[in-house]
Amino acid sequence: MSISFNSFIKLGSNRNLSKAELSQILDSLKIEQVKYQDWKDYLLLNLGKNAQKKLVKKLEQTGSVIKFGNLVFKVGASEKKELKDNLIKFIDEIFVKYFPKRQRQLKLSLNIRTSDETQKSELSEETRKIIRTISQKNSFPVKILPTKKVAYELTPFDYNKENLPSRGVELNLFVIKSQIYFGPTRWVTNPFKDIKQDEERPVRFFTHGTSIKLSRTLVTLANIPFDGVMLDPFCGTGTILIEGLKQGLKVIGVDKDQKCVRSSKTNLHHFSEKYPSREKMKEKWRIHLSDSRKLTDAVRKKVDGVVTEPFLGPFFKHLPQIEEAQFIMRNLERLYTRVLAECKTLLKNGAKILFIMPEYNYPLKRSVYPNVKSICEKTGLTVLEESKFFNIKFPVEIGRKHNVIARKLFIFENK
Numbered sequence: 001m002s003i004s005f006n007s008f009i010k011l012g013s014n015r016n017l018s019k020a021e022l023s024q025i026l027d028s029l030k031i032e033q034v035k036y037q038d039w040k041d042y043l044l045l046n047l048g049k050n051a052q053k054k055l056v057k058k059l060e061q062t063g064s065v066i067k068f069g070n071l072v073f074k075v076g077a078s079e080k081k082e083l084k085d086n087l088i089k090f091i092d093e094i095f096v097k098y099f100p101k102r103q104r105q106l107k108l109s110l111n112i113r114t115s116d117e118t119q120k121s122e123l124s125e126e127t128r129k130i131i132r133t134i135s136q137k138n139s140f141p142v143k144i145l146p147t148k149k150v151a152y153e154l155t156p157f158d159y160n161k162e163n164l165p166s167r168g169v170e171l172n173l174f175v176i177k178s179q180i181y182f183g184p185t186r187w188v189t190n191p192f193k194d195i196k197q198d199e200e201r202p203v204r205f206f207t208h209g210t211s212i213k214l215s216r217t218l219v220t221l222a223n224i225p226f227d228g229v230m231l232d233p234f235c236g237t238g239t240i241l242i243e244g245l246k247q248g249l250k251v252i253g254v255d256k257d258q259k260c261v262r263s264s265k266t267n268l269h270h271f272s273e274k275y276p277s278r279e280k281m282k283e284k285w286r287i288h289l290s291d292s293r294k295l296t297d298a299v300r301k302k303v304d305g306v307v308t309e310p311f312l313g314p315f316f317k318h319l320p321q322i323e324e325a326q327f328i329m330r331n332l333e334r335l336y337t338r339v340l341a342e343c344k345t346l347l348k349n350g351a352k353i354l355f356i357m358p359e360y361n362y363p364l365k366r367s368v369y370p371n372v373k374s375i376c377e378k379t380g381l382t383v384l385e386e387s388k389f390f391n392i393k394f395p396v397e398i399g400r401k402h403n404v405i406a407r408k409l410f411i412f413e414n415k
């Protein structure tokens with residue numbers, strides 16, 4: 001039995017960002033080459049056993065990956081007997097592995113992906129029959145969780161509400177070019193954790209804060225070594241700083257606004273209090289009140305990476321006249337150039353700056369944005385053009401398509 005892919009990843013709604021983050025993680029695991037295939041909102045991968053194990057552990061720190069699972073066998077769609085035999089073998093194994101010790105029943109969810117509706121109901125019927133037989137043989141009741149027709153599979157909310165990893169498992173059957181792949185889901189992101197963290201923090205920006213998920217992705221992409229120093233020169237309420245602390249970094253935040261500095265301090269203090277080693281945690285962060293155009297007056301320490309969502313210009317419901325937009329953008333470009341030049345003097349060699357920039361898109365494909373080439377010439381920084389794996393070109397667009405101001409993620413390098 002040959003298998004060309006042994007793992008799958010369900011990507012987030014921003015697939016490019018998700019792939020860029022995954023690429024960074026695989027790179028940090030020292031993986032040299034990855035065999036992969038795009039398939040709908042999934043990525044099929046071929047990874048060594050060790051890499052799979054390490055990847056699952058790392059996924060908890062990602063902000064844009066939804067699911068990870070194993071693919072344990074592949075058979076031709078017409079090989080009915082082989083499919084049945086394999087399903088019996090692997091579902092039996094799953095019963096043994098996930099046999100819940102204290103629960104009264106095993107929960108299972110079926111994610112069957114094929115565009116052929118007849119094939120879908122046949123596969124569903126066949127798999128359910130096998131599950132029921134194995135359940136009877138083991139005298140252990142099983143509950144097959146219903147999935148909504150349009151969604152096919154359980155959402156991360158359902159998955160975590162049902163407490164699937166400890167009470168059962170999601171089984172996946174993917175039909176890809178007349179091949180059927182089968183395997184269990186191993187990890188799913190837990191949206192409740194972020195909601196709780198979001199609701200619990202004392203101060204939040206509702207209009208110009210960076211989301212927790214995006215902050216986490218940005219920190220991952222910066223690839224700062226454990227215990228290294230991360231700087232956010234436009235720290236606002238400290239969302240990115242908290243994600244840095246969660247990933248084991250020391251963090252420095254700077255903001256020119258007194259209220260923002262107070263908010264960041266309140267949020268980071270609240271975050272530190274949750275740790276048993278709270279006094280040690282409080283040693284890991286500093287917030288300075290300063291204009292980041294004079295960053296080096298406030299920060300004297302060398303840093304291992306900069307991660308920031310800067311001031312993106314005024315908030316608009318509708319775009320201004322193009323002349324006004326050009327004027328705003330020239331000012332932003334000046335601000336970014338000065339702050340990036342300051343960051344460069346603090347940045348260790350080879351370290352990265354994750355920096356979001358705005359872009360105003362007008363009809364007839366006219367856009368107004370900062371001139372990044374000029375910023376590079378003036379600061380001596382270079383921009384990363386492509387991710388190591390999956391051919392993702394930078395800058396990557398983030399945020400929603402219909403937003404008036406598009407946001408683009410640039411990765412600058414200090415080479």
Ligand SMILES: C[S@@+](CC[C@H](N)C(=O)[O-])C[C@H]1O[C@@H](n2cnc3c(N)ncnc32)[C@H](O)[C@@H]1O
Nearest residue numbers: 209210234236237239255256257291292310311
């Ligand atoms: C988009 S917000 C940052 C959001 C932050 N990541 C969060 O989630 O709370 C931009 C921040 O930049 C600050 N800012 C604007 N110009 C600045 C400057 N020249 N120096 C330092 N901070 C500045 C603003 O006060 C604001 O808090």
